[in-house]
Amino acid sequence: MKPRQTRGAVTAQDVATRAGVSRAVVSRAFSDSGSISPDAKARVLAAARELGYQVNFLAQGLNRQRSQLIGVMVARIGDPFRSALLEALIKAISQC
Numbered sequence: 180m181k182p183r184q185t186r187g188a189v190t191a192q193d194v195a196t197r198a199g200v201s202r203a204v205v206s207r208a209f210s211d212s213g214s215i216s217p218d219a220k221a222r223v224l225a226a227a228r229e230l231g232y233q234v235n236f237l238a239q240g241l242n243r244q245r246s247q248l249i250g251v252m253v254a255r256i257g258d259p260f261r262s263a264l265l266e267a268l269i270k271a272i273s274q275c
Contacts, residue, residue, distance in 0.1 A: 188233070188235070189230045189231055189232045189233075190232075191205045191206065191209075191232070192205075193230055193232070194223060194226045194227045194230060194232045195223075195226075197226035197229065197230060198219075198222040198223045198225070198226035199222065200219055200222065200223060204219055204223060205223050205227075208220045208223040208224065209223075209227075209234055210239075249272060251265065251268065253265060
C-alpha cells in the first residue's frame with residue numbers, strides 16, 4: 180500500500196505505511212516509550228527520513244497534556260527595558 184499523497188505535512192500514518200508497521204509503532208519509535216524491536220525502529224526512522232517526516236510537537240503536547248510551551252504577553256514591546264527583559268528571559272529559558 181502506498182503512502183497517501185499529501186500537499187502538506189507528512190503524517191505518522193504515512194511513515195507507518197512506508198515502514199510496513201502500525202501507527203502505534205511509529206509513535207513508540209519517536210517517543211522512546213513501550214516495546215519496539217531495533218529492526219522496526221530502524222525501518223521507521225528510515226521511512227521518516229525518506230518522507231521528510233517531522234514530529235508535530237503541538238499535537239504531541241495535546242496528546243500528553245503537556246506542551247513544553249511558554250507564553251509571554253508584553254505590552255509595548257518596543258520599550259527598550261521590556262525588550263531587554265524579554266531577551267534575558269529567552270536566554271535563560273534556552274539554557275534549560
